[in-house]
Amino acid sequence: MQEFLENNSLYVVLGIVLMIWTGIIVFFITVDKRLKKLEIKINSENTEKFN
Amino acid sequence: MKAIILLSGIVLGLVLGLFPSILKPKPLIWKIITIILVTLTIMLSFLPPIGADVETASFILEAKPNHQLNLKGKITSLTNNQDGKSIIITDNFGKTAEISLIKGTNDVNFKLGDFVVMAVSKGKSPDNFNFLRTVSINPLLSLPYVPKLEEQIRILNFHVPMAWISVLAYLLAMIYSIRYLKSKDFNNDVLAASAAAIGTLFAILATTTGMIWAKFNWGSFWNWDPRETSIFILLLIYGAYFALRSAIDNPELKARLSSVYSIIAFITVPFLVFILPRLVDSLHPGSANDDTAGPILSTKEGTLNIFQQITFSLGFASFTAIFFWMFNIWSRIVLIFHKKSI
Numbered sequence: 001m002q003e004f005l006e007n008n009s010l011y012v013v014l015g016i017v018l019m020i021w022t023g024i025i026v027f028f029i030t031v032d033k034r035l036k037k038l039e040i041k042i043n044s045e046n047t048e049k050f051n
Numbered sequence: 052m053k054a055i056i057l058l059s060g061i062v063l064g065l066v067l068g069l070f071p072s073i074l075k076p077k078p079l080i081w082k083i084i085t086i087i088l089v090t091l092t093i094m095l096s097f098l099p100p101i102g103a104d105v106e107t108a109s110f111i112l113e114a115k116p117n118h119q120l121n122l123k124g125k126i127t128s129l130t131n132n133q134d135g136k137s138i139i140i141t142d143n144f145g146k147t148a149e150i151s152l153i154k155g156t157n158d159v160n161f162k163l164g165d166f167v168v169m170a171v172s173k174g175k176s177p178d179n180f181n182f183l184r185t186v187s188i189n190p191l192l193s194l195p196y197v198p199k200l201e202e203q204i205r206i207l208n209f210h211v212p213m214a215w216i217s218v219l220a221y222l223l224a225m226i227y228s229i230r231y232l233k234s235k236d237f238n239n240d241v242l243a244a245s246a247a248a249i250g251t252l253f254a255i256l257a258t259t260t261g262m263i264w265a266k267f268n269w270g271s272f273w274n275w276d277p278r279e280t281s282i283f284i285l286l287l288i289y290g291a292y293f294a295l296r297s298a299i300d301n302p303e304l305k306a307r308l309s310s311v312y313s314i315i316a317f318i319t320v321p322f323l324v325f326i327l328p329r330l331v332d333s334l335h336p337g338s339a340n341d342d343t344a345g346p347i348l349s350t351k352e353g354t355l356n357i358f359q360q361i362t363f364s365l366g367f368a369s370f371t372a373i374f375f376w377m378f379n380i381w382s383r384i385v386l387i388f389h390k391k392s393i
Contacts, residue, residue, distance in 0.1 A: 007184050008186060008187075011097075017097065021093060028082075031380055035076075035380060042387060042390070
């Protein structure tokens with residue numbers, strides 16, 4: 001395995017790119033989730049003000 | 052055929068981006084599809100080994116005797132003569148080549164009928180090569196060897212979609228600017244600014260990936276090639292857009308002026324990205340002195356095989372979807388801020 005990866009470093013690159021991509025996915029999903037909560041909160045605050 | 056594959060990727064990306072709406076939160080299934088698309092693009096760009104056919108390999112190694120490259124073919128016979136062990140492979144075009152196994156590599160187990168991709172160096176004659184190491188045995192897919200580009204062809208799937216997305220984002224900025232001028236709704240102005248910002252981000256990404264590619268293919272990071280100059284001018288034009296926005300305090304004047312500027316700025320985009328670099332001689336594929344029109348638009352067979360075209364088009368689809376996701380998140384944040392400040 002070690003020797004194979006040393007000779008085919010492209011798979012090491014693939015691994016690193018996939019790891020970075022997973023990090024970006026997690027970031028995107030958490031930001032999206034929090035933003036949704038924030039939007040709900042702000043909308044409810046606005047309706048309270050009007051009432 | 053090439054155009055259909057490419058267009059279907061772009062259309063898939065746009066459909067994903069516009070569904071269910073640009074600004075509404077994206078449903079979970081949408082996110083899953085986008086993540087799968089990008090992961091697939093990355094996997095298909097990096098996993099398949101690149102292997103040359105016999106004719107290309109002997110041609111390249113005649114020109115560069117100290118070079119080593121990947122050769123692919125099916126093992127048709129295993130021989131054992133006084134010079135040592137050797138194998139005969141037949142490539143996709145039916146051409147055969149002899150690969151001599153140097154001592155020390157004799158423990159490699161080749162089986163008759165295996166499709167192998169292996170690193171080789173120049174041998175005794177044009178159709179004789181010295182075995183260096185096995186890259187892959189019976190890979191599901193393998194890519195053709197493109198002379199001069201070699202492994203760098205994989206950058207294509209990332210570099211070109213970046214440039215396309217910057218054009219798309221600037222187009223979106225122009226559409227929102229026109230909407231602002233029609234409706235005088237400040238939300239449209241804010242959205243135009245976010246689209247232009249993401250567009251500039253992707254233009255910078257296209258420039259930097261292109262610079263790194265240029266270093267290893269043309270010899271220097273920056274040499275004022277027409278393509279490099281045009282993207283530089285484009286970055287300056289949109290840099291001035293943000294300078295204009297930050298220079299005016301009156302929100303109404305700021306929105307009106309920057310909307311007009313953004314509409315005028317977009318008129319230069321097709322010229323700087325699609326037309327100007329094709330009119331003059333350049334190192335970049337698709338220039339005036341490039342008789343193949345570049346690997347993407349070329350109608351010649353063999354410049355990009357069907358599998359590479361599909362991966363390339365998938366790259367367009369997935370990065371367009373990612374752009375719309377980024378734009379969705381960013382514009383929602385910016386709109387919340389904007390509502391608070393009014």
